[in-house]
Amino acid sequence: MSVLVNKNTRLLVQGYTGAQGTFHATQSINYGTTVVGGVTPGKGGSTHLDRPVFNTVADCVKETGANASVIFVPPPFAADSIMEAADAGVALIVCITEGIPVRDMIAVKQFLKDKNVRLIGPNCPGIITPNECRIGIMPGHIFKPGNIGVVSRSGTLTYEAVGQLSALGIGQSTCIGIGGDPIIGTTHLDAIQLLNADPDTHAIIMVGEIGGNNEEIAAAWIKDNVTKPVIGFIAGQTAPEGRRMGHAGAIVAGGSGKAEDKMAAMEAAGITVCASPAEIGQKVKERLGL
Amino acid sequence: MKIHEYQGKAILARYGVPVPKGKVAFTVEEAEAAAKELGGFVVVKAQIHAGGRGKGGGVKVVKTVEDAVTAARNILGMQLVTHQTGPQGQKVGRLLIEEALPIEKELYLGITLDRASGKNVFMASSEGGMEIEEVAHHTPEKILKEVIEPGIGLSGYQARKLAFGIGIPAGSVNAAAKAMIALAKAYDEIDCSLAEINPFILLKDGRVMALDAKINIDDNAMFRHQEFADLRDLAEEDPLEVEASKFSLNYIKLDGNIACMVNGAGLAMATMDIVKYAGGEPANFLDVGGGANEEQIKNAFRILLSDTAVKAVFINIFGGILRCDILATGVVNAARELGISVPIVIRMEGTNVAEGKKILAESGFNFGVADGMKDGAEQVVRAAQ
Numbered sequence: 001m002s003v004l005v006n007k008n009t010r011l012l013v014q015g016y017t018g019a020q021g022t023f024h025a026t027q028s029i030n031y032g033t034t035v036v037g038g039v040t041p042g043k044g045g046s047t048h049l050d051r052p053v054f055n056t057v058a059d060c061v062k063e064t065g066a067n068a069s070v071i072f073v074p075p076p077f078a079a080d081s082i083m084e085a086a087d088a089g090v091a092l093i094v095c096i097t098e099g100i101p102v103r104d105m106i107a108v109k110q111f112l113k114d115k116n117v118r119l120i121g122p123n124c125p126g127i128i129t130p131n132e133c134r135i136g137i138m139p140g141h142i143f144k145p146g147n148i149g150v151v152s153r154s155g156t157l158t159y160e161a162v163g164q165l166s167a168l169g170i171g172q173s174t175c176i177g178i179g180g181d182p183i184i185g186t187t188h189l190d191a192i193q194l195l196n197a198d199p200d201t202h203a204i205i206m207v208g209e210i211g212g213n214n215e216e217i218a219a220a221w222i223k224d225n226v227t228k229p230v231i232g233f234i235a236g237q238t239a240p241e242g243r244r245m246g247h248a249g250a251i252v253a254g255g256s257g258k259a260e261d262k263m264a265a266m267e268a269a270g271i272t273v274c275a276s277p278a279e280i281g282q283k284v285k286e287r288l289g290l
Numbered sequence: 291m292k293i294h295e296y297q298g299k300a301i302l303a304r305y306g307v308p309v310p311k312g313k314v315a316f317t318v319e320e321a322e323a324a325a326k327e328l329g330g331f332v333v334v335k336a337q338i339h340a341g342g343r344g345k346g347g348g349v350k351v352v353k354t355v356e357d358a359v360t361a362a363r364n365i366l367g368m369q370l371v372t373h374q375t376g377p378q379g380q381k382v383g384r385l386l387i388e389e390a391l392p393i394e395k396e397l398y399l400g401i402t403l404d405r406a407s408g409k410n411v412f413m414a415s416s417e418g419g420m421e422i423e424e425v426a427h428h429t430p431e432k433i434l435k436e437v438i439e440p441g442i443g444l445s446g447y448q449a450r451k452l453a454f455g456i457g458i459p460a461g462s463v464n465a466a467a468k469a470m471i472a473l474a475k476a477y478d479e480i481d482c483s484l485a486e487i488n489p490f491i492l493l494k495d496g497r498v499m500a501l502d503a504k505i506n507i508d509d510n511a512m513f514r515h516q517e518f519a520d521l522r523d524l525a526e527e528d529p530l531e532v533e534a535s536k537f538s539l540n541y542i543k544l545d546g547n548i549a550c551m552v553n554g555a556g557l558a559m560a561t562m563d564i565v566k567y568a569g570g571e572p573a574n575f576l577d578v579g580g581g582a583n584e585e586q587i588k589n590a591f592r593i594l595l596s597d598t599a600v601k602a603v604f605i606n607i608f609g610g611i612l613r614c615d616i617l618a619t620g621v622v623n624a625a626r627e628l629g630i631s632v633p634i635v636i637r638m639e640g641t642n643v644a645e646g647k648k649i650l651a652e653s654g655f656n657f658g659v660a661d662g663m664k665d666g667a668e669q670v671v672r673a674a675q
Contacts, residue, residue, distance in 0.1 A: 075510060075513070076513055076514070099510045100510060101481055101508050101510045101511035101514075102403060102481070102483060102508050102510070102511075103478065103481050103508070103511060105408070106403075106408055106409060106410070106440050107440060107441075109408035109409075109440075110408075110440045110441070125610075137580065137610070137611060138610065139609070139610035139611070139640055139641055141641070142610075142640065152556070153556060154554060154555060154556020154557065154559075154560075155554050155556065155580065155610070156552075156553055156554025156556055156557035156580075156608045156610065157554065157556035157557050157560055158556075159557075159608045159610055159639075159640065160557055160560070160608050160639075160663070163608065163639055163640070180555060180556070182403055182405050183403070183405060183408045207556070209555075209556055209559060210559070212405045212406075213405075213406070214405065214406070217406065233560070235556045235557075235559035235560040235563060236559040236562075236563070237563045237566070238559075238562045238563050238565075238566045238572060239559055239562070239575070240542075240544065242374070243542055243575075245542065245555060245558070245559050245575055246540045246554075246555025246556075246558060246559070246575065246577040247555040247556070248509075248510060249405070250555060250556075250559065253484075254422070254423045254426070255423045255426075255427070275567060276563070276564055276567045276664065277557075277560040277561075277563065277564055277663060278564060278662060278663040278664035278667075279664075
């Protein structure tokens, strides 16, 4: 009924005792996520939110059997935190931090190559399987269990799409916020491959934005491999060239990364592309014949 | 962060990329002194961040100090219009006075990130002096690429391959390769997000040099480059964008008349799109962020409304972390304090939306409350007419 996270997910929090870590760990606990503890170097041995705090991720994994980590660590130290989690063998690493230098992420990407772990993000809202597991910063109450998989580079645009679905009575299997940075651990293609293989995901919403060509790469694969309905939207159709639109990765540069090219590639792959962000839910309903 | 050509050249020179002798001048007098020092046969170059300066009349080659003074007088203070500045142009406040050199051949060098592989790519082309996008479009085979391996940098063999490939004669290949390796090292160490040398020149005497330098630094890496903080030129940025950055607001000024206030970059872009879809033109991109407080909302409002083109405001918030009641309170307080006169359409969804709507209804202001994004966009477009 989901991909990557479910009720068996045992979550640890890096940057556990900080303001962001505390706030969102509390939200996840209230949502019903199994949060097993956290890491704040120097605070090992103490207790926070009724759960143990460790000095290192390795200690935390050894003591709690954590199999997922969420990172709320400031940008200068976040890349190091991702590598620490990977080295400790945490299978799923979700990095929320916005503002990590590209050079740091180039190193992280190399580091992860020979590790059997998956990174989601950075600069992402996280991942959620409704009523089972919430990792990140998403407002849990808008989600509803069901059979639509969602993958998106943007947080609030994910909420927008999900809000429309839930209002129409259509639930979600798993929603993955892949993040708005130029270098991310899980791309549109990766997420769509996972959702396509999940028998309980009946249709996929793919939300992209200007910058890079990951949407085009995913569209090419969808064309040859996906028979489930895919509904898409690309943000930034009216964005000026050469300006970064909030997300570090959202920029049309040197004539590449344009919304129109992405939309054309998606349409050519048989994806239902919404011209307006207000019609995502309605288009899903139509494609599913509900 | 973008920096000026002269600043970029100074950094590259420290890494061993050969650059022409030159001096920055903020006044005609400084330009005269620099031209004298360089022997009179110089190039007077406007220093603005936009490209296409030559075509716009911002670059002059002169033979004497007197002509350099005339050129400096003409260029300094002018509104330089290029294809990248927009029709209003950019005021020139600085000049680079540089020795004029006998050019044999103009080439291109550049480095940028390849997102798919997560590695930087070094590009070189024999077609220097032109827009590289044009070259990529018409003759992509003329752009040679080498992947820079993280932790290793550009290797000697890669640099030589590129140098021979773009037609640098054997006697100059080692010097060119050395410059390329230096450029790659600088790119990595100073956290560039873009580096371009266009043109990279081969001189008649066989030397190679960076005749231009376009260097962008990754904003996210500025915390470890305090030495570059004073390279920022606020005169090159929109005053409203500078003001917004003081309050951690992500604001980009556009040409329309419908101001947008949104939380989240993706939704902010989508809001611009839907305004356009409804027949209007967005006046800005504004992402107030996930955890905006009342103070930020107020400042966001103030900045939006100081754009005199604005005829109506569209607030589109999907409250997750940012609660709708906090937003509503911020909007009402700002409206009171700032005496807002243009129509405001608010679309709110998410956490505490009922409380938020109540605050708006009881405020005494006549806010347009929208039912969904589409309705909101249509309402605000009507209001702006």
